[in-house]
Amino acid sequence: MFDLRFLERRPLIVGLEIGTAKVCAMVGEINAEGALTIIGIGQSPSRGVRKGEIVEPALAEEDVRAALSEAEHSADVEIRSVYLGVSGGHVVGFNNRGVQPIVSRDREIGEDDVNDVIRNAKAINIPAEHYVVHAIRQHFSVDDQDEIRDPVGMIGGRLEVEMHVIHGRTNRFQNAIRLVKGMHLEVEDIVFNGLASALGILTAEQKELGALVIDLGAGATEYVVYARGVVKHTGVLAVGGDHVSQDIALGLKVPQGRAEKLKFEHGDAIFDESAKGLTHTPPHELGLPERPLNIEHLRCVMSLRLQETFEIIREEVEEAGWLNQLRGGVFICGGGARVPRILELAERVFELPAFPGHARGISGLASALDQPEFSTAIGLVKFGAGQARKKNNRGSLRRLASWSPARIFSNLI
Amino acid sequence: MSSQPSAGASANFAPPFRASGARVIAIGRAGAEIAAALQETGTTGFTYAVVDSDGSAIESTAFPEKLFVGARLTRGFGAGGDPELARTAADEETPAIRGLCQGYPLIFIVAGLGGGSGTGIAPVVARIARETGASVFAFVTAPFDCEGTRRQQQALLGLHRLKTVADGVLCLPNEKLLLLSDDRTTLVDAFRSGREHLRDAVLCIWGLLTRPGLLGVSFADICSVLRGPNQESAFARVMVSGPDRSDRAMAALLNHPLLTHGDTLRRAESLLVSFRAGHDLGMGEIRRIMDELTSKSDGARVVVGAEIRDQADTELTISVMASTRQMVLHEPVENPVADRSSNLLAADNLPARDVESGPARTARRLAPPAPNLTPELADQLLSQSPGGRRSGRKKPQQVPLPFEVVTKGRFEKCEPTVRRGNNLDQPTYLRRGIILN
Ligand SMILES: Nc1nc2c(ncn2[C@@H]2O[C@H](COP(=O)(O)OP(=O)(O)OP(=O)(O)O)[C@@H](O)[C@H]2O)c(=O)[nH]1
Ligand SMILES: Nc1ncnc2c1ncn2[C@@H]1O[C@H](COP(=O)(O)OP(=O)(O)O)[C@@H](O)[C@H]1O
Ligand SMILES: [Mg+2]
Numbered sequence: 082m083f084d085l086r087f088l089e090r091r092p093l094i095v096g097l098e099i100g101t102a103k104v105c106a107m108v109g110e111i112n113a114e115g116a117l118t119i120i121g122i123g124q125s126p127s128r129g130v131r132k133g134e135i136v137e138p139a140l141a142e143e144d145v146r147a148a149l150s151e152a153e154h155s156a157d158v159e160i161r162s163v164y165l166g167v168s169g170g171h172v173v174g175f176n177n178r179g180v181q182p183i184v185s186r187d188r189e190i191g192e193d194d195v196n197d198v199i200r201n202a203k204a205i206n207i208p209a210e211h212y213v214v215h216a217i218r219q220h221f222s223v224d225d226q227d228e229i230r231d232p233v234g235m236i237g238g239r240l241e242v243e244m245h246v247i248h249g250r251t252n253r254f255q256n257a258i259r260l261v262k263g264m265h266l267e268v269e270d271i272v273f274n275g276l277a278s279a280l281g282i283l284t285a286e287q288k289e290l291g292a293l294v295i296d297l298g299a300g301a302t303e304y305v306v307y308a309r310g311v312v313k314h315t316g317v318l319a320v321g322g323d324h325v326s327q328d329i330a331l332g333l334k335v336p337q338g339r340a341e342k343l344k345f346e347h348g349d350a351i352f353d354e355s356a357k358g359l360t361h362t363p364p365h366e367l368g369l370p371e372r373p374l375n376i377e378h379l380r381c382v383m384s385l386r387l388q389e390t391f392e393i394i395r396e397e398v399e400e401a402g403w404l405n406q407l408r409g410g411v412f413i414c415g416g417g418a419r420v421p422r423i424l425e426l427a428e429r430v431f432e433l434p435a436f437p438g439h440a441r442g443i444s445g446l447a448s449a450l451d452q453p454e455f456s457t458a459i460g461l462v463k464f465g466a467g468q469a470r471k472k473n474n475r476g477s478l479r480r481l482a483s484w485s486p487a488r489i490f491s492n493l494i
Numbered sequence: 495m496s497s498q499p500s501a502g503a504s505a506n507f508a509p510p511f512r513a514s515g516a517r518v519i520a521i522g523r524a525g526a527e528i529a530a531a532l533q534e535t536g537t538t539g540f541t542y543a544v545v546d547s548d549g550s551a552i553e554s555t556a557f558p559e560k561l562f563v564g565a566r567l568t569r570g571f572g573a574g575g576d577p578e579l580a581r582t583a584a585d586e587e588t589p590a591i592r593g594l595c596q597g598y599p600l601i602f603i604v605a606g607l608g609g610g611s612g613t614g615i616a617p618v619v620a621r622i623a624r625e626t627g628a629s630v631f632a633f634v635t636a637p638f639d640c641e642g643t644r645r646q647q648q649a650l651l652g653l654h655r656l657k658t659v660a661d662g663v664l665c666l667p668n669e670k671l672l673l674l675s676d677d678r679t680t681l682v683d684a685f686r687s688g689r690e691h692l693r694d695a696v697l698c699i700w701g702l703l704t705r706p707g708l709l710g711v712s713f714a715d716i717c718s719v720l721r722g723p724n725q726e727s728a729f730a731r732v733m734v735s736g737p738d739r740s741d742r743a744m745a746a747l748l749n750h751p752l753l754t755h756g757d758t759l760r761r762a763e764s765l766l767v768s769f770r771a772g773h774d775l776g777m778g779e780i781r782r783i784m785d786e787l788t789s790k791s792d793g794a795r796v797v798v799g800a801e802i803r804d805q806a807d808t809e810l811t812i813s814v815m816a817s818t819r820q821m822v823l824h825e826p827v828e829n830p831v832a833d834r835s836s837n838l839l840a841a842d843n844l845p846a847r848d849v850e851s852g853p854a855r856t857a858r859r860l861a862p863p864a865p866n867l868t869p870e871l872a873d874q875l876l877s878q879s880p881g882g883r884r885s886g887r888k889k890p891q892q893v894p895l896p897f898e899v900v901t902k903g904r905f906e907k908c909e910p911t912v913r914r915g916n917n918l919d920q921p922t923y924l925r926r927g928i929i930l931n
């Protein structure tokens with residue numbers, strides 16, 4: 082028998098995160114049963130990105146190329162299109178409400194009413210130079226009845242919808258899109274990294290219970306709140322592992338690269354008695370004696386930064402009113418999740434249980450799924466799979482045309 | 495009730511500094527120019543001295559008393575923008591600096607922060623001056639944004655140090671002056687305007703300390719406004735005369751660019767308001783203006799002073815000094831130097847001072863000041879977060895303040911991460927005033 086599997090191979094779903102520390106391309110495939118499998122990964126250290134945004138396109142392009150080509154090799158496929166993750170301090174999320182009076186005589190809510198109310202909710206006041214990445218439907222309400230998932234067929238006088246809108250600077254998104262398109266690749270969609278990470282990590286139950294996902298990257302920290310099954314709050318703080326390293330570099334008077342290394346070797350999220358008097362004398366190079374480095378200071382500087390980062394997120398989430406809705410706890414992913422005792426710090430700051438983020442509902446290369454850095458890229462693939470399924474359900478094979486500002490909003494996340 | 499004007503210690507107020515006069519120590523080129531502006535006013539009671547690490551600058555200055563630091567260290571070339579070098583040079587000249595301070599109970603330091611001399615030397619002079627027992631106020635400028643981040647960072651660290659040793663610091667960010675000017679203003683004009691503002695601020699403080707007041711303002715009151723964790727202090731002065739002078743004064747203050755059109759008042763942590771007028775100045779008028787000002791600056795600690803002069807006209811001068819808790823060094827910086835008056839910290843949100851680590855340690859200190867953080871204090875500092883919660887159990891011990899250039903490093907090519915006025919690219923430990931040593 083011929084192996085004809087390659088002929089019927091389903092469309093690939095590739096997630097691309099152009100991160101500050103690394104570029105990561107994740108290749109997924111939906112099998113005949115509809116299950117999503119990761120079949121390849123490519124990675125490259127990232128040199129052209131700061132704080133989650135491309136600052137040196139030429140370098141970034143090289144790194145993206147390297148990651149994609151590694152991914153192609155590892156999955157033995159040819160990549161034609163990607164779901165592109167975006168982030169940066171300019172990205173913001175907020176909730177918006179749309180209202181629609183029901184005018185039909187029988188006051189029965191129809192598809193049209195639903196479409197209209199969603200359109201109303203999308204008529205938002207955002208800066209002209211901003212672009213809406215996601216407008217996510219949270220729930221409907223009919224008159225005074227809340228939390229309705231599907232209002233079609235209900236009777237009422239007024240239909241409302243709550244949306245979570247994530248937007249950011251158009252030109253920053255375009256920088257990333259242009260870079261990918263320049264490699265003759267299609268951008269299927271752009272996705273907020275934080276949302277992708279949350280998708281990668283949270284189970285439906287956790288989303289229902291309420292959970293805060295924090296992606297501690299090198300240049301930016303993204304956070305997402307899910308409650309009652311939907312996205313409630315999103316944000317980006319342009320502070321990350323690079324800040325930790327820079328603080329260490331300054332505090333210990335060592336170069337940045339050295340600080341990064343020391344952070345890996347001696348870092349800790351919590352500064353306590355165990356750090357007291359700790360020093361580290363680096364091995365002599367070229368026979369020159371080196372001065373001992375003060376690890377106590379390193380721990381102090383590092384924990385102050387990490388604690389502050391959590392405290393800011395706590396403040397944001399608290400002010401938005403979600404802190405006491407997080408019955409599922411806090412989930413930490415991104416490279417920062419590797420810092421020793423980071424979960425303990427998160428538990429102290431948020432006064433909630435904290436867990437490492439593990440990729441869920443996806444099978445394949447086991448090694449990939451266990452790395453906290455990969456949650457974004459895995460989430461991107463999951464997002465893409467969701468889009469693909471939706472398209473199939475609609476019976477349409479039409480790919481979302483190449484990205485344009487008039488692109489259809491993605492609603493069901 | 496912090497928003498009520500406190501009338502200071504009017505009963506037992508005596509102007510202690512009038513007889514002794516004040517020593518003005520000018521540091522660096524900008525300092526010398528500010529001192530020259532002061533001298534031009536002809537105010538009596540000031541004796542001037544100049545300290546610089548730049549040999550040629552010091553030669554050209556007209557003030558007779560001058561001290562060149564760093565002759566050996568820089569072989570006469572000057573610190574050339576290097577605060578670290580200037581500081582070391584000043585440290586070496588400790589006896590000579592002490593000589594400049596001795597005999598003066600009140601010392602005003604004037605300098606432009608950002609260069610080598612002002613930034614590096616001013617904190618050293620402030621420390622030595624305090625060790626001689628003097629009360630020390632520093633009046634400094636911070637560089638224009640266009641002078642570059644390096645200067646900004648240097649200035650920031652210099653300011654940080656100065657605050658840990660002086661009784662009070664008024665810092666005028668030059669950039670604010672641009673609010674007063676238009677596009678055609680030259681840099682020279684802008685610098686002049688900076689000098690003049692600092693000059694007025696010095697005169698305002700001097701007036702409050704030495705002239706009999708209707709409402710006496712004590713030394714401690716002044717310190718409460720000029721000292722503390724405030725990164726930014728604003729100074730504005732308006733002069734009005736005529737029948738509806740209070741209304742116009744109020745309007746001018748609320749519109750003053752140096753008070754960011756009233757915004758500074760709204761964010762102020764503490765306000766010092768000084769009235770100066772003839773005998774027609776009444777309590778009712780003061781009360782009216784103060785009511786309005788305090789309603790605009792909700793929650794600020796307010797200190798009021800008034801000075802009655804023999805004058806024929808109806809001119810009313812109102813000077814306002816406002817400290818806002820903004821910008822980078824927003825977390826309290828423990829002041830290792832003894833507070834001489836128990837109410838200095840009353841308005842601050844500093845944790846209660848640990849009695850044992852307080853006053854006794856200070857006088858002998860020669861090395862850079864390092865707050866001895868007690869475990870409780872450390873804990874509180876650490877948990878002084880936006881949410882103000884207590885969480886970490888950390889005990890940062892002393893830490894040397896890296897008195898070096900904080901470059902943007904990896905963040906050179908991107909926007910600074912600013913949140914609620916704090917530049918988060920700056921190390922957290924520096925912003926929280928933790929000193930590593
Ligand atoms: N108000 C005012 N500020 C000035 C003037 N000149 C410079 N500055 C400011 O003061 C800062 C320090 O400059 P200088 O006083 O020239 O420097 P310095 O303290 O003498 O230090 P070095 O010459 O570098 O050793 C600058 O960054 C400016 O922001 C001036 O004429 N007037
Ligand atoms: N063991 C560790 N200790 C401390 N920091 C770590 C550790 N492992 C990774 N990091 C940090 O995590 C960051 C990279 O995380 P990642 O999620 O890959 O970033 P990005 O998505 O921005 O590329 C870097 O700043 C790195 O220093
Ligand atoms: Mg990331």
Ligand SMILES: [Mg+2]
Binds near residue numbers: 522548551611
């Ligand atoms: Mg000079």
